[in-house]
Amino acid sequence: MYKTNSKNKMDGILLLSELKSSSTKAVFFDPQYRGVLDKLSYGNEGKSRGKLRSALPQMSEDTIKSFLVEIERVLSPSGYLFLWVDKFHLCEGISAWFADIPTMEIVDLITWNKLKMGMGYRTRRKSEYLVILQKVPKLAKATWKIHNIPDVWDEKVNKNHAHSKPIELQKMLIQAVTDIGDTVVDPAAGGYSVLDACLQTERQFIGCDIETEE
Numbered sequence: 001m002y003k004t005n006s007k008n009k010m011d012g013i014l015l016l017s018e019l020k021s022s023s024t025k026a027v028f029f030d031p032q033y034r035g036v037l038d039k040l041s042y043g044n045e046g047k048s049r050g051k052l053r054s055a056l057p058q059m060s061e062d063t064i065k066s067f068l069v070e071i072e073r074v075l076s077p078s079g080y081l082f083l084w085v086d087k088f089h090l091c092e093g094i095s096a097w098f099a100d101i102p103t104m105e106i107v108d109l110i111t112w113n114k115l116k117m118g119m120g121y122r123t124r125r126k127s128e129y130l131v132i133l134q135k136v137p138k139l140a141k142a143t144w145k146i147h148n149i150p151d152v153w154d155e156k157v158n159k160n161h162a163h164s165k166p167i168e169l170q171k172m173l174i175q176a177v178t179d180i181g182d183t184v185v186d187p188a189a190g191g192y193s194v195l196d197a198c199l200q201t202e203r204q205f206i207g208c209d210i211e212t213e214e
């Protein structure tokens with residue numbers, strides 16, 4: 001059993017299975033991709049630069065699909081999924097993950113400029129991508145309250161986790177699609193940036209990570 005507004009050490013699919021159907025307006029999901037490591041062929045994975053990342057539990061495509069089926073179930077009608085993807089998945093597409101979930105539609109995309117140079121054998125990565133999906137029925141005006149969020153977002157992150165995401169952006173998105181007191185879910189929370197965003201916006205957080213420190 002999970003605790004609200006806490007760092008729960010558990011499998012995200014188990015946590016999602018404990019939630020009622022149609023019970024939340026917003027879910028953040030930031031999978032620990034295996035694919036990008038394979039595709040970018042870091043020869044040194046696990047040795048030097050890849051070490052921090054490859055040490056985290058990775059998710060297979062089937063695991064990611066299982067998460068998405070559960071996320072769709074717990075989202076209320078017209079609820080939003082904020083799905084972090086890397087450059088590889090953005091280019092190759094994520095539609096295969098949703099082949100069996102026709103009730104989720106891609107409605108927007110935000111590029112996060114990390115203001116910091118990362119790795120890459122050709123160009124070096126400085127951005128990540130947030131795909132925004134909405135459960136049917138697709139409704140914009142009735143479900144989105146903040147209208148000055150740019151689709152390129154500059155924010156530097158003070159890392160407390162290898163994959164920490166920008167808190168100010170996540171706060172804006174939470175405020176755009178939920179009300180004070182609403183619940184926001186993050187079933188693979190890593191450094192718990194979404195928990196911090198919820199505490200700062202007076203939302204209830206339900207989330208976990210399989211590797212949460214106890």
Ligand SMILES: C[S@@+](CC[C@H](N)C(=O)[O-])C[C@H]1O[C@@H](n2cnc3c(N)ncnc32)[C@H](O)[C@@H]1O
Pocket residue numbers: 010011012013030031032056057058059161163164165166187188189190191192193194208209210211
């Ligand atoms: C990309 S990180 C999330 C970073 C997070 N968004 C943040 O801002 O700090 C992905 C996380 O998924 C976790 N993870 C992998 N498999 C999991 C599972 N089955 N259930 C829950 N968490 C899992 C990893 O331990 C890792 O911390």
